[in-house]
Amino acid sequence: MTTYNNNFYAVIMAGGIGSRFWPRVSTTKYPKQFHDMMGTGETLIQLTYNRISNIVQPENILVLTNESYKDIVKEQLPKIKEDQIVLEPAMRNTAPCILLAALKIRKMNEDAVMIVAPSDHWITEKDAFLDDINFALQMASKEDSLITLGIRPTNPNTGFGYIQFENNAQEERLQKITRFAEKPTLRNAKKYLEEGNYLWNAGIFIWRASFIIDSFSTHLQEMYRLIIDGEKDLNGPNEDKFIKENYPQAQNISIDYGILEKSDSVYVIPASFDWDDLGTWGAMYNQLAKDGHKNAVVNAKLIPENSTGNIVYTHSSKVVVIQGMEDFIVVDDKDVLLIVPREKEQEIKNIRARVLEKFEDLG
Amino acid sequence: MTTYNNNFYAVIMAGGIGSRFWPRVSTTKYPKQFHDMMGTGETLIQLTYNRISNIVQPENILVLTNESYKDIVKEQLPKIKEDQIVLEPAMRNTAPCILLAALKIRKMNEDAVMIVAPSDHWITEKDAFLDDINFALQMASKEDSLITLGIRPTNPNTGFGYIQFENNAQEERLQKITRFAEKPTLRNAKKYLEEGNYLWNAGIFIWRASFIIDSFSTHLQEMYRLIIDGEKDLNGPNEDKFIKENYPQAQNISIDYGILEKSDSVYVIPASFDWDDLGTWGAMYNQLAKDGHKNAVVNAKLIPENSTGNIVYTHSSKVVVIQGMEDFIVVDDKDVLLIVPREKEQEIKNIRARVLEKFEDLG
Numbered sequence: 001m002t003t004y005n006n007n008f009y010a011v012i013m014a015g016g017i018g019s020r021f022w023p024r025v026s027t028t029k030y031p032k033q034f035h036d037m038m039g040t041g042e043t044l045i046q047l048t049y050n051r052i053s054n055i056v057q058p059e060n061i062l063v064l065t066n067e068s069y070k071d072i073v074k075e076q077l078p079k080i081k082e083d084q085i086v087l088e089p090a091m092r093n094t095a096p097c098i099l100l101a102a103l104k105i106r107k108m109n110e111d112a113v114m115i116v117a118p119s120d121h122w123i124t125e126k127d128a129f130l131d132d133i134n135f136a137l138q139m140a141s142k143e144d145s146l147i148t149l150g151i152r153p154t155n156p157n158t159g160f161g162y163i164q165f166e167n168n169a170q171e172e173r174l175q176k177i178t179r180f181a182e183k184p185t186l187r188n189a190k191k192y193l194e195e196g197n198y199l200w201n202a203g204i205f206i207w208r209a210s211f212i213i214d215s216f217s218t219h220l221q222e223m224y225r226l227i228i229d230g231e232k233d234l235n236g237p238n239e240d241k242f243i244k245e246n247y248p249q250a251q252n253i254s255i256d257y258g259i260l261e262k263s264d265s266v267y268v269i270p271a272s273f274d275w276d277d278l279g280t281w282g283a284m285y286n287q288l289a290k291d292g293h294k295n296a297v298v299n300a301k302l303i304p305e306n307s308t309g310n311i312v313y314t315h316s317s318k319v320v321v322i323q324g325m326e327d328f329i330v331v332d333d334k335d336v337l338l339i340v341p342r343e344k345e346q347e348i349k350n351i352r353a354r355v356l357e358k359f360e361d362l363g
Numbered sequence: 364m365t366t367y368n369n370n371f372y373a374v375i376m377a378g379g380i381g382s383r384f385w386p387r388v389s390t391t392k393y394p395k396q397f398h399d400m401m402g403t404g405e406t407l408i409q410l411t412y413n414r415i416s417n418i419v420q421p422e423n424i425l426v427l428t429n430e431s432y433k434d435i436v437k438e439q440l441p442k443i444k445e446d447q448i449v450l451e452p453a454m455r456n457t458a459p460c461i462l463l464a465a466l467k468i469r470k471m472n473e474d475a476v477m478i479v480a481p482s483d484h485w486i487t488e489k490d491a492f493l494d495d496i497n498f499a500l501q502m503a504s505k506e507d508s509l510i511t512l513g514i515r516p517t518n519p520n521t522g523f524g525y526i527q528f529e530n531n532a533q534e535e536r537l538q539k540i541t542r543f544a545e546k547p548t549l550r551n552a553k554k555y556l557e558e559g560n561y562l563w564n565a566g567i568f569i570w571r572a573s574f575i576i577d578s579f580s581t582h583l584q585e586m587y588r589l590i591i592d593g594e595k596d597l598n599g600p601n602e603d604k605f606i607k608e609n610y611p612q613a614q615n616i617s618i619d620y621g622i623l624e625k626s627d628s629v630y631v632i633p634a635s636f637d638w639d640d641l642g643t644w645g646a647m648y649n650q651l652a653k654d655g656h657k658n659a660v661v662n663a664k665l666i667p668e669n670s671t672g673n674i675v676y677t678h679s680s681k682v683v684v685i686q687g688m689e690d691f692i693v694v695d696d697k698d699v700l701l702i703v704p705r706e707k708e709q710e711i712k713n714i715r716a717r718v719l720e721k722f723e724d725l726g
Binding site for chain 2: 299322330336339
């Protein structure tokens with residue numbers, strides 16, 4: 001039986017969709033976090049919830065999502081009670097929903113330290129993850145700090161934001177952040193890798209609820225005033241009404257841009273676990289086990305003939321026969337079949353848009 | 364309102380499967396003739412039935428099939444009554460079932476002239492077809508003749524049997540057959556094309572019921588004796604019992620090999636209509652309309668990007684996105700997805716066998 005620290009809380013962010021990851025896994029009806037992306041038997045949000053519930057007691061875990069995903073969340077996380085699900089009435093990026101969650105949590109527990117975690121990331125080394133998270137929770141409890149977990153880059157990926165930390169303290173586990181860098185050009189990404197003091201921003205944050213709220217009052221005053229007004233209603237029968245009436249007026253801004261880049265109290269812990277945001281089919285290909293011909297498979301019963309380097313993903317466990325296919329993405333969803341070279345994966349977003357133009361039901 | 368000749372009968376052969384045409388269309392559970400192969404809105408057996416019922420009155424049409432397809436036939440051909448469906452208890456090639464059908468028909472009408480037609484062929488020019496059939500029926504009524512419709516070859520196809528007719532009578536519509544040639548080598552097929560007096564054997568036959576029965580008594584005496592024994596039971600309550608007990612003992616032989624090659628009364632009418640046996644995905648590709656990049660589609664909503672010469676067949680009307688695909692066969696069935704270069708289509712039979720070895724349910 002795990003002994004939980006009652007001050008630890010978590011917010012699982014489950015409102016997003018990812019259009020590079022179409023089809024199947026980022027239809028707006030049923031986005032990626034609700035899929036068993038890696039064929040483990042659990043969806044990404046289930047994996048996230050299970051991982052976090054090793055360190056945060058289940059009743060202290062909130063799920064932030066959209067109205068339309070409420071039933072999916074309830075179905076996939078049956079232990080999550082209705083009042084632990086916070087529904088955003090409008091997509092407003094990460095800042096407003098984090099403020100809302102922090103206010104709810106502080107109202108439950110003045111001393112709360114909270115984890116903010118995306119619901120759709122892939123982490124294999126659970127123990128290392130928990131060790132880093134635990135350390136971050138301890139540090140955030142003691143000090144006024146906004147802590148993020150940074151992933152050691154393995155390649156000059158241009159799809160992630162980067163975090164630069166102080167060069168002169170590489171041996172420290174908690175590093176002062178000197179700069180947040182937006183998704184870079186390939187040239188800059190390569191430079192970051194060479195310089196060695198850059199990490200990928202995984203969007204996993206740890207802080208005291210009261211300190212992040214203070215940071216909003218300093219750096220995003222308008223949003224703070226809008227939401228603090230409803231503090232009395234939070235965790236009560238009028239919460240929904242307050243959110244519905246006020247949330248849509250909140251500024252559409254990310255926590256990174258709105259708070260972290262402006263704060264002097266931002267720290268990063270270089271993560272000791274393997275991580276991927278599974279943001280594209282290529283990312284998934286990299287994470288999956290391969291057969292002797294470098295083919296990666298999820299769900300399908302693959303019969304490859306003279307085929308190498310493919311990723312084959314099927315909704316059901318259907319048989320897939322491929323012959324003479326090299327480095328392709330093959331995704332067979334209920335309503336869409338996609339066959340695209342892996343090197344063209346960045347075009348999938350545009351293909352999706354063109355398909356939706358013609359067949360609007362398939363978003 | 365069509366005025367029918369009451370002596371005209373037809374037998375639609377609907378028992379076969381074609382394993383080159385896997386997946387989807389030749390599972391043993393649901394073979395090709397029961398599919399809307401060309402996306403016309405009608406299955407091949409429905410198209411065949413409708414075509415023939417222009418010239419043969421509906422109650423004179425028999426369907427020969429297997430026990431396991433009985434319900435599909437009833438569903439797809441609702442006008443066919445139970446006693447018009449003849450069920451073969453065992454796969455015994457074409458000779459025994461044609462004899463059985465001829466005996467049933469002769470018992471209904473001593474003067475019957477019958478068409479024997481496969482249920483799974485593709486014929487576009489209905490009027491030309493009916494004109495040829497009509498001519499054949501007239502000729503067969505008048506003379507002791509076994510008439511087949513021969514298709515003018517458009518390429519040296521090695522997948523068909525060939526019919527050689529008398530060289531010195533090319534202007535005649537009804538030609539005396541000099542030789543049946545089995546599926547040839549490519550070299551021989553090319554020679555046949557050059558020689559100009561060869562036709563493809565489409566397996567469409569026309570003859571008087573009494574004359575084909577006489578031919579059995581001459582050329583396949585053992586089979587004749589086996590089946591004639593049950594003549595008294597045919598078209599009556601004991602028919603089923605007789606067939607079940609005797610049919611499985613019949614020799615497994617084709618009408619071509621068992622009768623036509625031995626008879627002196629065999630004639631061919633060079634067909635004036637376009638025909639295909641749709642025996643392979645390549646055959647289907649050739650028959651289908653193409654888009655500007657030579658892609659052919661059945662059922663799918665195809666979004667081709669930088670892709671040419673593909674055939675894409677889906678069970679449902681799902682969206683298929685292909686990019687950088689050239690000359691591929693893409694077949695998306697419920698349980699199997701097949702992606703194979705068109706030039707490798709002859710390997711599909713072997714692939715099917717390998718798949719069935721592993722996943723026996725998918726035959």
